[in-house]
Amino acid sequence: MAILDSKGRLFGKFNLLDIGAIFVVLLVIVGIFLFPGSGSVAQVNAKIVPIEVDLVVRGLNVRDPQQLYANGFAKDGKTKVIIRNQPYGEIKIKSIQELPRTLSVPQPDGSLKELADPRKNNFSTDMLLTLEGKANLTDTGVVLGNSKVKIGMPFELEGFNYNFNATVIDIRIQQ
Incomplete structure (x- = not known):
């Protein structure tokens, strides 16, 4: 055989x-x-810490920003966050600050001066949002959900009557 x-x-x-x-x-x-x-690499040597994330929103087209703050953000004090097309969940809004709209105006001596934007029909708003929540602290940075959070990353914020993008400008780890 x-x-x-x-x-x-x-x-x-x-x-x-x-x-x-x-x-x-x-x-x-x-x-x-x-x-x-x-x-899973993101959860190795991770501990959960409270953090604050500052986001800047530039050129958000909205008719009445005060109504957005009152009805959209302050309604429940939370917003849904999407990081790199991955839903994270809800996170608390700590503060909202509307940034003034300015223009760079050349002066007769050749210098530039920042002056308030005089246009009245401008529906564009800039704002600074501070979000607070809990995140995993790893050797390589802060992790929300399964996404590392770094300065310059876009966040997508979504609520009952809004959906727009913001950019991370600061991350503070609370002690």
Whole structure:
């Protein structure tokens, strides 16, 4: 009797492809049980700390910013956050500060002076938002949900009557 017959069977009973598939399945099972939880890097050596994140919103087109603050943000004091197209959940809004709209006006002596924007039909608003919540502190930075938070990252804020983008300008770890 031959070790390998004309149909590719070992000793006439076992197909070589079936033996290879069983071997691969066994390797996967051994890998799962010998190295469990090795897939998540963000939670290694992480501790949960309270943080504050400052966001700047530039050029938000809104008819009445005060109504947005009163009805949109202050209604429940929270907003939904989406970081890198991954929903994080709700986070508390600590403060909202409307930034003044200014123009750089050249002066007769050649210098520039920042003056208030005199246009009355301007529906563009700039604001500074401070959000506060809890995040994982790792060796490489702060992690909200599964996303690292760094200065310059865009956040998408969503609520009952708004959806717009903001940019992270500061991250403070509270002690």
